[in-house]
Every structure is written in C-alpha cells, then in structure tokens.
Amino acid sequence: MEKRSKRNLLEELTKIISESLKNNVFSGCSIGYLNFEKGKAYQHTHHFGCTDRHEEGRRVDKATIYDLASLTKPLVTALSVMTLVEKGKLRLEDELGKYFNEIRSEIGMIRLSMLLSHSSGLPAHKPYYKVLAECQQSDRNEAIVRLICSENLVFQPGSNTLYSDLGFILLGCLLEKITKKSLADFWQEEIAQPMGLQKKLFFPGPGDLGSEVYAVTGVCNWSGKRLCGIVHDDNCRMLGGVAGHAGLFGTASGVLSLLENLLLQYRGIKKHPAYGADILREFLTKRSGSTWTYGFDTPSLGTSSSGRLFSATTVGHLGFTGTSFWLDIAKGLAIVLLTNRVLMGDDPAPIRRLRPLLHDTIMKYLTKDEDPIEQN
Structure with a gap:
C-alpha cells in the first residue's frame, strides 16, 4: 500500500x-x-x-x-470447544444431556453443534442476574444452568436460527465441567x-x-x-x-x-x-x-x-x-x-x-x- x-x-x-x-x-x-x-x-x-x-x-x-x-x-468459547473436539473430549453431535444429567426436558437433546450455530431454539437473552443475586457466588454457575434448562424453546432444535446468549452460557459451563478449570484459565x-x-x-x-x-x-x-x-x-x-x-x-x-x-x-x-x-x-x-x-x-x-x-x-x-x-x-x-x-x-x-x-x-x-x- x-x-x-x-x-x-x-x-x-x-x-x-x-x-x-x-x-x-x-x-x-x-x-x-x-x-x-x-x-x-x-x-x-x-x-x-x-x-x-x-x-x-x-x-x-x-x-x-x-x-x-x-x-x-x-474468540474464546468456540475456539475452546474446537480444541476439546480436536482432543476427542467433545463431539459436535453430542447432546447436552450427556453432560448435564439434571436436564430432563427437550433441551437435553440439543446438540453442541446447534449451540455453536445458534440453531438450538433457546431464547436470545434473559435477565438471570436478578435471580443469581440471591445465590452464593459459588452456586451461580449451577443455578444458571438450571434456569436456562427450564426455559421453553422458541423452535424445534435445528429447525431455525436465533442468536442466543443462553446457548453460549451453557457452552461456557460445559467447558468448565469438562476441563475442571475456569473458562478463563x-x-x-x-x-x-x-x-x-x-x-x-x-x-x-x-x-x-x-x-x-x-x-x-x-x-x-x-x-x-x-x-x-x-x-x-x-x-x-x-x-x-x-x-x-x-x-x-x-x-x-x-x-x-x-x-x-x-x-x-x-x-x-x-x-x-x-x-x-x-x-x-x-x-x-x-x-x-x-x-x-x-x-x-x-x-x-x-x-x-x-x-x-x-x-x-x-x-x-x-x-x-x-x-x-x-x-x-x-x-x-x-x-x-x-x-x-x-x-x-x-x-x-x-x-x-x-x-x-x-x-x-x-x-x-x-x-x-x-x-x-x-x-x-
């Protein structure tokens, strides 16, 4: 130039x-x-x-x-999931229920690939901080997983696209569960x-x-x-x-x-x-x-x-x-x-x-x- x-x-x-x-x-x-x-x-x-x-x-x-x-x-979550897929610790076709036993709804059938591509059917955003304020800091990750998994899906997983914070919050919690480290670390x-x-x-x-x-x-x-x-x-x-x-x-x-x-x-x-x-x-x-x-x-x-x-x-x-x-x-x-x-x-x-x-x-x-x- x-x-x-x-x-x-x-x-x-x-x-x-x-x-x-x-x-x-x-x-x-x-x-x-x-x-x-x-x-x-x-x-x-x-x-x-x-x-x-x-x-x-x-x-x-x-x-x-x-x-x-x-x-x-x-830059963080997708690349971190990619790294674990490369290492064989996650698979894109895995369903959430495989990793979160507490999920009993259809949300448990959402695949990781759907979360990554915003096709899970989860809502875009929810003000969970209002409920989380009543929890101890150490309990908030588990609490937000429960809150997300109690939501009604906007559409059948994989049938449409809706940009969703909730899907990536779940991915962050999953990464910490698998690696036994904070996402940041x-x-x-x-x-x-x-x-x-x-x-x-x-x-x-x-x-x-x-x-x-x-x-x-x-x-x-x-x-x-x-x-x-x-x-x-x-x-x-x-x-x-x-x-x-x-x-x-x-x-x-x-x-x-x-x-x-x-x-x-x-x-x-x-x-x-x-x-x-x-x-x-x-x-x-x-x-x-x-x-x-x-x-x-x-x-x-x-x-x-x-x-x-x-x-x-x-x-x-x-x-x-x-x-x-x-x-x-x-x-x-x-x-x-x-x-x-x-x-x-x-x-x-x-x-x-x-x-x-x-x-x-x-x-x-x-x-x-x-x-x-x-x-x-």
Whole structure:
C-alpha cells in the first residue's frame, strides 16, 4: 500500500470518527486493520477520543483495553470447544444431556453443534442476574444452568436460527465441567498463551492493570461502580466476569493478532499446538441454511455491518458494547472496530450506521493492491 493512500485513509477515518465523537456515538474508539504485502502481514491501528465521556478519561491509545462483549463467543468459547473436539473430549453431535444429567426436558437433546450455530431454539437473552443475586457466588454457575434448562424453546432444535446468549452460557459451563478449570484459565493456557496474546486479550481479575487503561462502559445498576475493567453484561458480571457469552477484554492489536494467527493457521502457514488446520477450517465454514459458522457470523447479503466489499469467505462477530471484527479469509484482510458506545446510551442506530461506512472506507484502500499470502 502506498504511503499516500495510507495518509489519505487516515484523513478519511479521522473525518468519520470525529463526526461520531461530536455526535456522542462513543467517547473513544480504536480501529485496526490487517493486510498482506508481498506475503508479509502488516497491522495498522488508529486511536481516537478518550476512555471516558467529556475527556474525564485518558486519551485512547494502543494500550487502551476494551470490553469485547460477545466477541467472547467466537474468540474464546468456540475456539475452546474446537480444541476439546480436536482432543476427542467433545463431539459436535453430542447432546447436552450427556453432560448435564439434571436436564430432563427437550433441551437435553440439543446438540453442541446447534449451540455453536445458534440453531438450538433457546431464547436470545434473559435477565438471570436478578435471580443469581440471591445465590452464593459459588452456586451461580449451577443455578444458571438450571434456569436456562427450564426455559421453553422458541423452535424445534435445528429447525431455525436465533442468536442466543443462553446457548453460549451453557457452552461456557460445559467447558468448565469438562476441563475442571475456569473458562478463563483454560483459554489462556491452551489457546492465547501459545500465540503470545495473554497480555493483550484476557478476562480481568481484581489485580489486573490500572483502571485508567480501560474504556469505561457505564455504571453497574446494582453496585453503582463504574464499569471500568468490569464487564458490562449483567449476567456475566453476576457470574464473576467470566462466561461463555461475554467477559473477554482486549486491545485492538490483540484482536488483530488473534485474527492474523487464525488466518495463517487456516492456510497451513502456521501451526497451533492445541488444534489443527482441518478443524479450524470446519469451524469457519458457514453452516447450510444459515449465516453462522460454529461460533462466527458471516456477512448478510445487502445488509451486513461489514459493508459491501468483504468476500463470501468472511467471518466475524459484533459485540454489544460497540465492538466488532471481520476477517476475509480469501483476501487475507481483517478489520477491527473497538468502541465503548454503551457509555453514551442504549440506541444502537448510530453505530449501525457507522460500521458499514467505516468498513467500506478501509476496504477500498486495502483492496487496491492486493498481494497473495505466500503458501509453504
């Protein structure tokens, strides 16, 4: 990519994001993109605004850490399930009842593949935190499994698609049951650390870093604490900040680096000790009759937040806090947008308008002079 085009791209991004900051879409954001030139990967990140409203926080920079919200689903939970499938400890066709003996309803017949592809029939979301508040912290995982398994299904498992937090909460609980470790520890040890990402992507604990490096997402509605290094999702927060549907935090370069690793692993250029390229390809392949792979979304024709220029071999995900990523496997490109849009209000319309504009703006530059990835 020529230096002039990079400069022009930054000028366009600055114009777009300055308007968003002026309109209080978020207080700050980080944009990252990955492209390949002459077979080598290059990461670029740009940072705008502040970590809190009205410049009460510090300026956003490369060290700013965001609540990644539902990016946890593909990047943590799906990859963790994939690792256990690779090791033979889980099978995609396994039913939930095999692992949770207490399930006596038709929910016990839901297959793991259905949970991963949002075709289980479970409801999208329930405010379980209100009930969990009455339980001891150590009892809350078991309690939320019981609560989910008492729900009525929206449709017969496998017959339709409905994006569901509940399915990924169950997957997180299942992973902890099988590994006998917290989801955070298993993911860090098996997946993140071998890629050197443990300092860029993690589930925050009480002693992790200083609060000034986190983008603020609001105030806890029962404790009154600022959500700064504390997960925004109410159910996840009540579960201690670690769950299968939310809880991961990270930097823009951290998300980009994970996507770069996935791309190189997919193409057989790089290897991961916990899983192979074949199963990664399976997990990143769109399921028949759905926009979902196992844990990852794909662009919807004509209406995708990814814009108009990603190819059909693209996977990605959105996060409620104002985060997203899209990885174009065929073109060898990725774009990451991290914001704290929930700090400024509940209306999702402004970020919905921003996402496709931003992605198209970056993709026009990234696809000017494409270079194929060198295959070994």
